[in-house]
Amino acid sequence: MLPSALEKAVYGVYATTAIHLADKHGVFGFLVDQAAPTAEIADKLGLDGETLDRLLVLLDSFGVIDRNEDGAYLVTPEMAPYLDPRSPRSVGGFLSHVMGSTIGRLPHLDGYLTDGKSAVDAALPAPFEVMYKTPKLTEEFLAAMWELTYDVSRELVPMAGLDQVGHLVDVGGASGPFCVAALEATPGLRATVYELPEVEPYVADTVEKFGLQGRLDFAAGDFHRDEFPATDCVAFGYILSGWTDETGLELLQKAYRACSDGGRVLIMDRLFDDDRRGPLPTAVMNLSMHVEAKGRHRTSAEFIGLLEAAGFVDCEVHRSTQDKQLVIGHKR
Numbered sequence: 037m038l039p040s041a042l043e044k045a046v047y048g049v050y051a052t053t054a055i056h057l058a059d060k061h062g063v064f065g066f067l068v069d070q071a072a073p074t075a076e077i078a079d080k081l082g083l084d085g086e087t088l089d090r091l092l093v094l095l096d097s098f099g100v101i102d103r104n105e106d107g108a109y110l111v112t113p114e115m116a117p118y119l120d121p122r123s124p125r126s127v128g129g130f131l132s133h134v135m136g137s138t139i140g141r142l143p144h145l146d147g148y149l150t151d152g153k154s155a156v157d158a159a160l161p162a163p164f165e166v167m168y169k170t171p172k173l174t175e176e177f178l179a180a181m182w183e184l185t186y187d188v189s190r191e192l193v194p195m196a197g198l199d200q201v202g203h204l205v206d207v208g209g210a211s212g213p214f215c216v217a218a219l220e221a222t223p224g225l226r227a228t229v230y231e232l233p234e235v236e237p238y239v240a241d242t243v244e245k246f247g248l249q250g251r252l253d254f255a256a257g258d259f260h261r262d263e264f265p266a267t268d269c270v271a272f273g274y275i276l277s278g279w280t281d282e283t284g285l286e287l288l289q290k291a292y293r294a295c296s297d298g299g300r301v302l303i304m305d306r307l308f309d310d311d312r313r314g315p316l317p318t319a320v321m322n323l324s325m326h327v328e329a330k331g332r333h334r335t336s337a338e339f340i341g342l343l344e345a346a347g348f349v350d351c352e353v354h355r356s357t358q359d360k361q362l363v364i365g366h367k368r
């Protein structure tokens with residue numbers, strides 16, 4: 037028998053697949069509402085009973101779902117916020133992205149080890165050319181970003197000092213999860229999502245859905261080429277972790293130029309512990325950034341070093357209860 041940590045790591049690929057499929061076919065949504073045996077779930081959801089049974093046995097063994105003494109499977113209240121597709125903390129969108137996109141890029145690591153990342157990437161399309169290749173992929177990616185960002189943003193917004201800000205530019209703000217959380221909590225604030233042109237219709241949908249006409253708008257731009265709109269506050273959510281220190285510094289210097297005096301920059305990202313031995317999701321996504329982008333995850337001290345190099349002062353670190361943390365830099 038393998039030691040427990042190794043066992044979970046080795047067999048994790050099967051659990052990831054099973055969680056993704058159970059989410060995709062509505063199994064978790066069904067089990068959040070009632071406990072049921074395999075045959076009933078298969079019947080109600082129109083799924084093959086034999087395959088479903090093997091997936092459920094595996095998910096029970098991993099402790100993802102539970103089974104009662106009558107042999108009915110259930111989602112415990114502890115797991116429901118993460119498995120219920122209606123919950124803002126559901127892992128479903130993230131896993132769709134992992135299984136639909138990231139998994140196809142992981143085999144590149146082999147070539148990275150032997151030939152180096154730049155040699156392998158030279159023959160590949162740029163990451164966002166792939167992610168925005170079809171409307172389905174675009175929608176899946178933006179849904180995953182919404183899930184990763186909206187809920188935690190409601191924790192980060194009160195720490196960001198937005199009551200001192202009139203206008204916010206969210207660079208690479210996706211379909212607007214951070215902006216919406218900021219606008220909901222801060223009367224009088226206006227926000228702009230600065231994004232690739234492909235994202236504009238999704239921001240328009242967000243404006244419509246949340247009734248944010250006149251408060252949330254869109255600015256098309258390429259952050260590698262263009263300057264940012266003038267503002268009091270520039271936000272980067274899961275952006276700097278996609279890029280090298282050199283590009284990160286260029287982006288922060290653009291933010292400095294865009295910011296009014298007394299303005300601020302918000303870096304919202306995963307943080308490595310100071311010794312870079314965890315947390316585990318940061319270590320995992322640090323590898324993911326290597327195949328999906330050109331970046332890496334950083335410690336708070338590394339972010340502060342970049343902020344200070346760009347001219348920001350009085351940097352602050354604020355932590356949420358989730359994976360995304362906040363580092364603020366101020367412009368004098």
Ligand SMILES: C[S@@+](CC[C@H](N)C(=O)[O-])C[C@H]1O[C@@H](n2cnc3c(N)ncnc32)[C@H](O)[C@@H]1O
Binds near residue numbers: 258274
């Ligand atoms: C990892 S997502 C982060 C989304 C969002 N900020 C969040 O925290 O959930 C990176 C975003 O950057 C945008 N992006 C990528 N390259 C860009 C570029 N060159 N110019 C502007 N936006 C870009 C993508 O469209 C995507 O929405």
